[in-house]
Amino acid sequence: MALSNLSTYQDNLLLILRAQPIPSTVSLLKSCKKSSKTTxxxxxxxxxLMxxxxxxxxLISEDGGVLAVVEVLESGSAQSREHAVGALLTMCQSDRxxxxxxxxxxxxxxGLLELTVQGTVKSRTKAQTLLRLLRDTPYPRSELEPDTLENIVSNLISQIDCEEQSGKAKEMLAEMVQVSMEQSLRHLQQRALVCTPADLSVPSCVSKITSK
Structure with a gap:
């Protein structure tokens, strides 16, 4: 796709926009495999272009434009998903x-929940940032209700009208929390196995005393 190559140069983007490429790009996105290089x-x-x-x-005015990007975010290749979440994040950051x-x-x-668990490093960061922007209020909560990813997502889930989407989001949230707990447990186990010089000094002193 020639336009994709040209878009890597910032100076070309305004020229590309004049050609109104979004409708044809969205149409192509809908018809090709989500895991393909074309996607x-x-x-x-x-x-x-965002x-x-x-x-x-x-993109907003194109029928199914945002949906096409969301579908790539859900089932595209790792790189495609990174571009998709980046596009949505840029939109939300420009005018929430x-x-x-x-x-x-x-x-x-x-899809965003899944990215926070299984995406690339960049995808995870972008997905978490976008989740924060999408919640009901963009401002941090009080100390009594920490601004954790779980709280942000729970807030978003409560606003979802579609029962199917809400159920899937809750499953993803549960999985995300489980993975987070497992990672924390592994971290604690690794720390427990690390023996610092300070830790070694106590038994060393004890052994010297007992030897006397």
Whole structure:
């Protein structure tokens, strides 16, 4: 896809936008396999174009445009998913009030939850940031209710109207919490196995005393 290659150069993006590539790119995205290289190039192009209001407006106005990106986020290759979440994050960061609802409407939460557990390092970071932007309030909560990812997602789940999407999101949240607990346990076990010089000094002193 020639436009994808051209979009890697910032100076070309405005020229590409003049050609109004979003409709044809979305159409191609809908028809090709989500794990294909074509999908990867399409989502890379869309992510680049989301830096411009014209590109964002074009995606929103295109029938099924945001949904096509969400579907890649759910079932694309690792690189495609990274581009997809990047595109949605750029949109939400540019104007949260304008793009939050259109993104939520397409059932993005389950895919974002999965990315926080199974995505690349960049995907996980972007997914967590987007989840924070998508919640009901963008501001940190009080100390009594910590601003944890689980709380943010629980807040989002409570706003999902579709029972199927809500159920899937809850399953993903449970899996995410389980993985987080397992990682914390492994970390504690590793720390328990590490013996520092300070730890060694006590038994060393004891052995010297007993030897006397």
């Amino acid at each position: 990867e190039r399409c989502t890379a192009l869309i992510e680049s 830096c411009y209001e014209e590109g964002r407006n074009s 009030a304008k793009y939050r609802e259109p993104i939520l409407r397409e059932g993005v939460i389950p």
